[in-house]
Amino acid sequence: MNSFIEHTGKIAVLDRANIDTDQIIPKDYLKSIKKTGYGEHLFQDWRYLENGQPNPEFELNQKRFEGASILVAGNNFGCGSSREHAVWAVLQAGFRVVIAPKKVLGQNIIPAFADIFRNNSVKNGLFLIELTDSEANELMALVNAHEGLQATIDLPAQKIILQFANGSQAEGEKEFAFQIDPMVKQHFLEGLDEIGQTLKYQNEIGRFEKKHDVQI
Amino acid sequence: MPQTLFEKVWQNHVVCELPGGQTLLYIDRHLIHEVTSPQAFEGLRQTNRAVRRPDLTFATMDHNIPTVDRFNLIDPIAREQVKTLEKNCAEFGIPLYGLDSDRQGIVHVIGPELGLTLPGTTVVCGDSHTSTHGAFGALAFGIGTSEVEHVLATQCLVQTKPKTFLVDFQGQIPKGVTAKDLILKLIGTIGTAGGTGYVLEYSGLSIRSLSMEQRMTICNMSIEAGARAGMIAPDDTTFHYIANGNRPFTPKGKELEKAISFWQSLPSDEKASYDRRITIDVSSMAPQVTWGTSPGMVTDVTQTVPNSDQVPGLSPSDVEKALTYMGLTPGTRLTDLKIDVVFIGSCTNSRIEDLRAAASIFKGKKVATSVTALVVPGSEAVRKQAESEGLNKIFTEAGAQWRMSGCSMCLAMNPDKLNPGQRCASTSNRNFEGRQGKGGRTHLVSPEMAAAAAVEGHFVDIRTWL
Numbered sequence: 039m040n041s042f043i044e045h046t047g048k049i050a051v052l053d054r055a056n057i058d059t060d061q062i063i064p065k066d067y068l069k070s071i072k073k074t075g076y077g078e079h080l081f082q083d084w085r086y087l088e089n090g091q092p093n094p095e096f097e098l099n100q101k102r103f104e105g106a107s108i109l110v111a112g113n114n115f116g117c118g119s120s121r122e123h124a125v126w127a128v129l130q131a132g133f134r135v136v137i138a139p140k141k142v143l144g145q146n147i148i149p150a151f152a153d154i155f156r157n158n159s160v161k162n163g164l165f166l167i168e169l170t171d172s173e174a175n176e177l178m179a180l181v182n183a184h185e186g187l188q189a190t191i192d193l194p195a196q197k198i199i200l201q202f203a204n205g206s207q208a209e210g211e212k213e214f215a216f217q218i219d220p221m222v223k224q225h226f227l228e229g230l231d232e233i234g235q236t237l238k239y240q241n242e243i244g245r246f247e248k249k250h251d252v253q254i
Numbered sequence: 255m256p257q258t259l260f261e262k263v264w265q266n267h268v269v270c271e272l273p274g275g276q277t278l279l280y281i282d283r284h285l286i287h288e289v290t291s292p293q294a295f296e297g298l299r300q301t302n303r304a305v306r307r308p309d310l311t312f313a314t315m316d317h318n319i320p321t322v323d324r325f326n327l328i329d330p331i332a333r334e335q336v337k338t339l340e341k342n343c344a345e346f347g348i349p350l351y352g353l354d355s356d357r358q359g360i361v362h363v364i365g366p367e368l369g370l371t372l373p374g375t376t377v378v379c380g381d382s383h384t385s386t387h388g389a390f391g392a393l394a395f396g397i398g399t400s401e402v403e404h405v406l407a408t409q410c411l412v413q414t415k416p417k418t419f420l421v422d423f424q425g426q427i428p429k430g431v432t433a434k435d436l437i438l439k440l441i442g443t444i445g446t447a448g449g450t451g452y453v454l455e456y457s458g459l460s461i462r463s464l465s466m467e468q469r470m471t472i473c474n475m476s477i478e479a480g481a482r483a484g485m486i487a488p489d490d491t492t493f494h495y496i497a498n499g500n501r502p503f504t505p506k507g508k509e510l511e512k513a514i515s516f517w518q519s520l521p522s523d524e525k526a527s528y529d530r531r532i533t534i535d536v537s538s539m540a541p542q543v544t545w546g547t548s549p550g551m552v553t554d555v556t557q558t559v560p561n562s563d564q565v566p567g568l569s570p571s572d573v574e575k576a577l578t579y580m581g582l583t584p585g586t587r588l589t590d591l592k593i594d595v596v597f598i599g600s601c602t603n604s605r606i607e608d609l610r611a612a613a614s615i616f617k618g619k620k621v622a623t624s625v626t627a628l629v630v631p632g633s634e635a636v637r638k639q640a641e642s643e644g645l646n647k648i649f650t651e652a653g654a655q656w657r658m659s660g661c662s663m664c665l666a667m668n669p670d671k672l673n674p675g676q677r678c679a680s681t682s683n684r685n686f687e688g689r690q691g692k693g694g695r696t697h698l699v700s701p702e703m704a705a706a707a708a709v710e711g712h713f714v715d716i717r718t719w720l
């Protein structure tokens with residue numbers, strides 16, 4: 039995995055909760071033995087009409103989101119199956135960052151991202167940012183109000199910095215700070231080869247295997 | 255310190271703690287299939303790495319194979335995936351239960367059947383329903399393709415220790431209510447993200463009364479509540495399952511005795527504490543039917559389709575989207591919904607007991623003329639068993655189709671699919687948009703409820719038949 043330190047790009051909004059992996063990349067496009075070729079099928083069933091034409095109703099097909107590389111979505115993004123193809127599809131469609139809110143509903147906490155999707159993202163360099171519900175709402179409203187709004191994701195500083203185009207009302211910048219697991223941060227900063235890292239523990243694994251009876 | 259079942263199994267598999275707080279966890283069983291493994295093997299080749307323990311890795315093909323005639327794989331890309339798995343297994347020395355094996359089947363059905371799934375082990379597979387194996391008291395969870403590659407190369411995974419969540423099903427399960435209804439009820443209660451970050455442990459007298467097949471149904475759908483794993487403490491029911499049947503990988507004789515006495519130490523200690531607990535009273539439960547596009551959108555069969563502002567935990571716009579997709583009007587009684595297709599199968603409900611339950615409903619009855627019904631056994635072993643009991647005759651005489659084993663219409667990566675707009679009563683685990691075929695509308699139910707819907711052409715409260 040290549041390292042990720044800073045990224046600047048246009049923001050797109052897909053304000054739907056529980057976007058599952060079957061929507062991100064429908065199974066018809068999993069029948070490949072390769073790691074590439076998934077981007078054009080991202081959100082396939084939402085993105086295209088029966089006749090193969092782009093669906094004008096689908097949020098991400100709007101002209102103002104063309105070329106976006108930062109996606110803001112609803113909570114529990116990536117729930118469902120373990121297919122890593124979902125992460126490959128998001129990345130190969132040009133997105134480097136997904137932002138989603140963590141929701142607190144009484145006793146229930148609905149996370150921004152589903153577990154396996156989160157793991158798969160780290161392995162592939164798709165950067166996930168969790169905001170609070172109100173921050174995400176504010177961000178979505180700003181994107182909707184300012185066409186072509188860009189942001190810089192500054193990983194060392196743990197900040198999303200919005201850049202408003204000159205002449206816009208909110209001229210200048212606005213920031214959102216975010217939290218990140220220190221291990222994940224290091225992983226992104228250094229672009230680690232995780233298998234290579236684990237292979238450094240060959241001796242420990244060998245010793246463990248000797249005392250561990252897998253039949254029991 | 256008192257420990258939970260999960261903590262005991264976790265602790266037994268810690269190779270070492272890593273700087274930064276994660277754990278290098280040892281994996282006892284790695285199951286692989288044709289869809290999520292090709293890129294992992296490719297990665298090994300590119301980096302010149304070997305498979306560390308081919309003897310702990312087991313392969314089958316299930317997702318994309320046809321169930322009418324499995325050898326007639328017309329889809330060229332599906333064929334390529336199957337061929338690629340055969341080639342990879344041969345090259346890396348991995349045992350494969352392929353299309354011509356009489357032990358082939360859905361990966362989560364054959365693991366337990368072969369005796370690969372044992373209490374206290376760690377089991378992973380590039381498939382989110384790996385949680386199924388937790389029914390034996392194993393720590394079992396789904397992984398992505400990068401992690402498949404990681405396990406192939408190192409037999410370990412780098413993991414952050416999850417939190418623990420006790421789900422206590424209290425009371426006696428009423429007639430007509432099944433394991434499927436229990437797990438749907440839980441998901442409806444805590445939501446599809448309610449278990450995220452946790453390992454669920456299911457307990458309570460009602461769980462103790464369940465067979466292994468039923469326990470697997472419950473653990474299978476843990477992932478639909480957001481939890482990567484669900485576990486049930488092993489007991490005599492578990493040991494009986496393991497000791498009986500044709501299971502080449504279980505310990506035998508003295509070894510088995512030794513194993514059982516170890517397994518008996520696994521259940522959670524009495525004073526063990528959990529990060530979260532919930533109690534669900536099952537004694538007054540009704541059979542469940544999902545009405546929306548996520549397994550949490552579920553209610554009693556006696557209910558009506560909800561209004562968009564009536565569903566706690568879901569925004570009205572998400573509910574509206576789901577209802578539009580499902581072609582439903584609020585206020586409609588669920589028992590008035592006409593069904594086009596019935597699918598009995600998938601790793602949730604395709605084991606021999608599920609088929610027996612469905613057959614008991616079909617017996618002496620006919621599938622409604624407006625309904626197409628498919629019964630797809632979870633494995634070739636299940637198929638043989640069902641045929642030796644004459645279940646296949648009951649299905650075909652009722653007018654249902656009897657198929658060969660595979661994932662089939664659970665995810666429609668093979669020729670079994672819904673057409674746009676078709677409404678399906680399905681025993682599978684996901685009712686996501688397009689899951690069973692583009693535009694298809696899925697309602698998740700138990701095998702009994704699915705069979706009764708096939709006969710009547712609409713949902714029925716199965717309790718009125720008993």
Ligand code: SF4
Nearest residue numbers: 383600601661664665
């Ligand atoms: S039956 Fe369905 S859920 Fe189970 S492994 Fe197959 S595709 Fe996945």
